[in-house]
Amino acid sequence: xxxxxxxxxxxxxxxxxxSACGGTDNKGDSSNSSxxxxxxxxYYPVNVGGEVTKVIDGYAEAFxxxxxxxxxxxxxxxxxxxxxxxxxxxxxxxxxKNGKAPxxxxxxxxxxFQIKDSIIALDDMINNDSEAQEMMEDFFPxxxxxxxxxxxxxxxxxxxxxxxxxxxxDMFEEAGLDPEKAPTNWDEVIEYGKQLTKDGKWGIELxxxxxxxxxxxxxxxxxxxxxxxxxxxxxxxxxTEEAKGALQYWIDLSKKHKIMPDGVLDWNTVPTDFIxxxxxxxxxxxxxxxxxxxxxxxxxxxxxxxxxxxLATPTGGGNFYIxxxxxxxxxxxxxEFIKWIAQPERAAEWSIDTGYIATRQSSYETPxxxxxxESFPQALTAMEQLEHAHKEISVYEQGxxxxxxxxxxxxxxxxxxxxxxxxxxxxxxxxxxxxxQ
Amino acid sequence: xxxxxxMKENVTSWLFLLPSLIFxxxxxxxxxxxxxxxxxxxxxxxxxxxxxxxLKNFKMMMEDEVFRKAFxxxxxxxxxxxxxxxxxxxxxxxxxNRKIKGSAxxxxxxxxxxxxxxxxxxxxxxxxxxxxxxxxxxxxxLFGAGELNLLGNSSTVLIAIIVMVIWKEAGFFMIFYLAxxxxxxxxxxxxxxxxxxxxxxxxRKIVFPLLMPTTIFSFVIATTNAFKTIDQLVVMTQxxxxxxxxxxxxxxxxxxxxxxxxxxxxxxxxxxxxIMVVIAAIQFFGTDRKIHYS
Amino acid sequence: MNRVINLSTHVLAILWALPLFGIIYxxxxxxKVEGFSVTIHNFIEAWNSAPFAQYYLNTxxxxxxxxxxxxxxxxxxxxxxxxxNFVGQGIVFLLYLVQIMIPIELLIFPNSSTIAQxxxxxxxxxxxIPYFISAFGIFLLRQTFKGIPYELEEAAKMEGCNRIxxxxxxxxxxxxxxxxxxxxxxxxxxxxxxxxPLIITDSDSNRPLTxxxxxxxxxxxxxxxxxVVAAATLFVILPLLLAFFLFQRQFISSFMHSGIx
Numbered sequence: 001x002x003x004x005x006x007x008x009x010x011x012x013x014x015x016x017x018x019s020a021c022g023g024t025d026n027k028g029d030s031s032n033s034s035x036x037x038x039x040x041x042x043y044y045p046v047n048v049g050g051e052v053t054k055v056i057d058g059y060a061e062a063f064x065x066x067x068x069x070x071x072x073x074x075x076x077x078x079x080x081x082x083x084x085x086x087x088x089x090x091x092x093x094x095x096x097k098n099g100k101a102p103x104x105x106x107x108x109x110x111x112x113f114q115i116k117d118s119i120i121a122l123d124d125m126i127n128n129d130s131e132a133q134e135m136m137e138d139f140f141p142x143x144x145x146x147x148x149x150x151x152x153x154x155x156x157x158x159x160x161x162x163x164x165x166x167x168x169x170d171m172f173e174e175a176g177l178d179p180e181k182a183p184t185n186w187d188e189v190i191e192y193g194k195q196l197t198k199d200g201k202w203g204i205e206l207x208x209x210x211x212x213x214x215x216x217x218x219x220x221x222x223x224x225x226x227x228x229x230x231x232x233x234x235x236x237x238x239x240t241e242e243a244k245g246a247l248q249y250w251i252d253l254s255k256k257h258k259i260m261p262d263g264v265l266d267w268n269t270v271p272t273d274f275i276x277x278x279x280x281x282x283x284x285x286x287x288x289x290x291x292x293x294x295x296x297x298x299x300x301x302x303x304x305x306x307x308x309x310x311l312a313t314p315t316g317g318g319n320f321y322i323x324x325x326x327x328x329x330x331x332x333x334x335x336e337f338i339k340w341i342a343q344p345e346r347a348a349e350w351s352i353d354t355g356y357i358a359t360r361q362s363s364y365e366t367p368x369x370x371x372x373x374e375s376f377p378q379a380l381t382a383m384e385q386l387e388h389a390h391k392e393i394s395v396y397e398q399g400x401x402x403x404x405x406x407x408x409x410x411x412x413x414x415x416x417x418x419x420x421x422x423x424x425x426x427x428x429x430x431x432x433x434x435x436x437q
Numbered sequence: 438x439x440x441x442x443x444m445k446e447n448v449t450s451w452l453f454l455l456p457s458l459i460f461x462x463x464x465x466x467x468x469x470x471x472x473x474x475x476x477x478x479x480x481x482x483x484x485x486x487x488x489x490x491x492l493k494n495f496k497m498m499m500e501d502e503v504f505r506k507a508f509x510x511x512x513x514x515x516x517x518x519x520x521x522x523x524x525x526x527x528x529x530x531x532x533x534n535r536k537i538k539g540s541a542x543x544x545x546x547x548x549x550x551x552x553x554x555x556x557x558x559x560x561x562x563x564x565x566x567x568x569x570x571x572x573x574x575x576x577x578x579l580f581g582a583g584e585l586n587l588l589g590n591s592s593t594v595l596i597a598i599i600v601m602v603i604w605k606e607a608g609f610f611m612i613f614y615l616a617x618x619x620x621x622x623x624x625x626x627x628x629x630x631x632x633x634x635x636x637x638x639x640x641r642k643i644v645f646p647l648l649m650p651t652t653i654f655s656f657v658i659a660t661t662n663a664f665k666t667i668d669q670l671v672v673m674t675q676x677x678x679x680x681x682x683x684x685x686x687x688x689x690x691x692x693x694x695x696x697x698x699x700x701x702x703x704x705x706x707x708x709x710x711x712i713m714v715v716i717a718a719i720q721f722f723g724t725d726r727k728i729h730y731s
Numbered sequence: 732m733n734r735v736i737n738l739s740t741h742v743l744a745i746l747w748a749l750p751l752f753g754i755i756y757x758x759x760x761x762x763k764v765e766g767f768s769v770t771i772h773n774f775i776e777a778w779n780s781a782p783f784a785q786y787y788l789n790t791x792x793x794x795x796x797x798x799x800x801x802x803x804x805x806x807x808x809x810x811x812x813x814x815x816n817f818v819g820q821g822i823v824f825l826l827y828l829v830q831i832m833i834p835i836e837l838l839i840f841p842n843s844s845t846i847a848q849x850x851x852x853x854x855x856x857x858x859x860i861p862y863f864i865s866a867f868g869i870f871l872l873r874q875t876f877k878g879i880p881y882e883l884e885e886a887a888k889m890e891g892c893n894r895i896x897x898x899x900x901x902x903x904x905x906x907x908x909x910x911x912x913x914x915x916x917x918x919x920x921x922x923x924x925x926x927x928p929l930i931i932t933d934s935d936s937n938r939p940l941t942x943x944x945x946x947x948x949x950x951x952x953x954x955x956x957x958x959v960v961a962a963a964t965l966f967v968i969l970p971l972l973l974a975f976f977l978f979q980r981q982f983i984s985s986f987m988h989s990g991i992x
Binding site: 449453456466540542545554560564608615690 | 736737739740741743744745747748750751753754757803804805807808810811815816817818820823826827829830831832833834835836837838839840841842843845860861863864866869894919922923924925926929930941944945948957960961964967968971972975976979982983986987988
């Protein structure tokens with residue numbers, strides 16, 4: 001009996017020791033800003049191939065050396081890699097719920113309505129800061145489309161993209177096609193595809209997982225003059241004739257024209273297929289440009305997406321958000337970092353390293369990017385396509401509604417009736433949006 | 438004196454139980470009660486504070502096509518994995534229990550998948566299943582079947598995952614059967630030899646009945662596994678295509694952490710808990726006392 | 732007939748081993764060259780692209796931490812259920828049985844919010860704490876304790892040992908095989924744990940190997956990088972496989988032990 005309390009005490013001590021080993025490397029809570037530094041936590045996703053994490057770590061290191069101060073305290077940043085976009089969103093929402101919101105995060109620009117309650121509008125900060133104003137005016141207008149809602153600005157463009165057509169010039173040549181001429185409309189895609197499909201190699205691949213809905217949105221935009229949702233994020237238009245026609249075209253590529261493999265193609269393996277020469281064309285994000293450039297051992301080209309009624313692509317990619325439940329000082333510090341990383345030269349560098357489009361118009365005037373685009377003109381195509389860019393789908397209950405849309409696309413690929421699948425998706429989405437109308 | 442002795446024993450007992458009881462209450466008992474309570478509330482992105490809605494979460498869940506799919510998939514998944522991996526476990530045990538050349542090595546190969554994490558197993562099989570590269574497709578093309586996008590087709594994705602899980606689990610049950618086989622008294626077998634019973638009769642009349650407790654035990658473990666492991670879905674399919682590989686726990690995972698729909702997550706958790714209790718009840722009341730924990 | 736059975740044993744064994752050989756092949760294959768040539772480039776690249784050393788350390792701390800606490804909690808509880816009488820015994824015993832019926836993995840939704848309330852989100856403690864008891868371990872050990880002759884405990888009492896001393900000097904040494912069995916099962920199980928740490932951690936300083944692997948593979952899962960992912964997968968399974976091949980007998984007898992109730 002005598003020793004029982006000792007055992008209990010030991011147990012207690014032990015669990016305290018354990019909690020200490022978890023606690024020491026805790027990051028991002030406000031205790032870090034005591035003293036004379038503000039250490040910001042920054043969640044960022046990686047949705048494309050390549051060693052993006054290293055590039056990001058390099059930026060953080062450079063920024064931390066810079067010695068930028070807010071309220072006389074040195075600002076430093078600690079990047080936390082949080083998976084692909086979906087997973088990052090999951091992580092951020094969980095962290096916010098658990099009272100451990102990061103200071104800032106890069107999330108899909110379209111996740112705005114889903115996390116609007118956890119973030120701050122940036123207008124006040126921008127209005128009080130001439131540098132910030134200058135920055136905002138310099139962003140490509142296409143990239144600001146998804147940042148604004150209710151007359152306010154909620155996020156700042158960072159890793160931005162559009163859908164691009166990638167094609168294998170060597171395979172074009174072998175098939176007797178002009179390697180400098182990519183297909184410009186849907187019919188040409190089918191025509192070219194038929195010539196390219198042979199010996200177990202495919203004409204084209206469209207991915208239908210992860211960001212597959214986004215590829216589909218491009219087709220839907222091309223097939224008419226509308227979009228898949230209203231600007232206020234409270235209505236969706238999944239079952240219009242344009243939307244149905246776009247999905248039917250997708251299905252026909254494999255079922256009718258036999259130029260695309262059967263079944264749902266994975267977001268991550270489509271670029272692999274392209275790099276390995278298993279498919280002559282693919283639709284993917286501009287964010288894959290550098291990955292393809294580094295790994296493909298053949299000549300490849302990129303081109304505007306083939307059009308139907310019009311040329312069109314949704315914008316895409318991630319923006320910076322600043323969170324609400326942190327001290328104002330940290331919010332200001334976060335803005336300082338964003339301004340730093342969004343400088344034209346740095347945006348140019350980021351574009352060169354990843355293939356994402358440089359967010360600032362003046363980036364394309366910098367010597368670095370000028371030189372780069374001269375030697376690698378493919379990098380300009382994405383920027384030029386911005387002229388045809390539209391708002392990416394962004395609605396309330398984004399997570400659930402994107403799943404509904406993506407499920408409908410996957411169902412149709414697996415043989416469900418296109419029209420019924422989209423009618424059903426529309427009905428389910430309307431039901432979800434009711435509380436917000 | 439005796440009363441104080443008894444008091445002392447009581448106090449000591451509770452003190453000894455205290456450390457484990459705290460964690461048991463915190464992470465098993467309390468959460469169950471809390472989940473049951475929360476399942477009566479609407480708590481999602483559209484609500485600021487949870488609103489009491491009675492049984493509506495359950496009603497909405499039953500109407501939710503994704504939930505129904507996850508439920509039915511989970512049953513097919515259970516039917517696909519449980520009998521096969523248990524039966525295979527028995528067969529493998531009988532095979533490696535024979536004293537032949539290489540049986541120790543064979544045993545090693547059957548068992549190693551049990552030791553490795555499900556996540557890494559999922560990555561390994563992802564390579565196998567991917568069209569154009571995977572070994573399985575190379576084999577299929579060899580036989581002229583053309584390429585198959587196993588994980589990209591609603592009709593094949595669940596089967597593909599079931600096959601992987603069987604590969605991973607069979608060795609686990611093999612070990613239980615090996616233990617049981619080695620406990621069968623030698624003279625029983627010898628006696629039947631004298632009686633001139635054929636190997637098959639010997640197996641059916643003597644060995645198989647003696648393995649029954651192991652079989653039931655394995656069935657219970659396999660059933661629990663069929664509901665509690667979704668690591669492979671996170672890695673391989675995210676429940677797709679079109680929910681064809683969605684399972685109940687994955688549904689809970691997505692509802693909680695991706696859609697922030699806590700009411701729904703609570704209701705779905707309750708459904709899984711009820712399934713678990715039913716299974717436990719079958720184990721408790723439907724079987725021989727020998728395999729009880731008590 | 733016998734030869735057919737022998738042959739099929741071997742064929743099955745090879746089938747079972749194929750995935751392992753496949754991943755080893757992929758990890759060592761040089762993708763830049765046609766045909767097969769051995770390279771360790773994939774391993775170097777994988778090791779450099781994610782903090783695997785940190786992940787190893789984290790997994791190690793988590794696995795050992797859980798086991799250490801478990802050994803204390805299960806020993807005390809197992810002793811009580813094996814040897815002591817107290818008020819409410821029946822009902823408490825049932826409560827422990829609940830954990831056998833309902834694995835903690837099913838309770839990710841409520842437990843993640845408990846972790847939040849405790850304010851330990853994204854810590855190693857958060858990963859470990861739900862596993863600090865193992866009802867399975869308690870029942871396993873209780874069975875062993877029950878098999879230890881009561882006379883030994885009485886003898887210890889005569890020599891003036893109190894209960895703790897009795898447990899330490901009599902029960903623990905005699906139950907060593909059970910402890911080893913439980914230890915191996917606990918360690919290999921926790922090493923493999925994925926979903927819970929995925930949910931409850933955000934930073935590399937707390938992520939275990941399994942989560943690190945998944946994060947890493949998702950980030951680089953494109954282009955000709957599959958060899959790298961294969962190499963990273965081997966990082967995760969290698970220690971387990973090594974331990975398994977070295978201590979195969981203990982492993983297998985441990986799992987056997989746990990199956991017999």
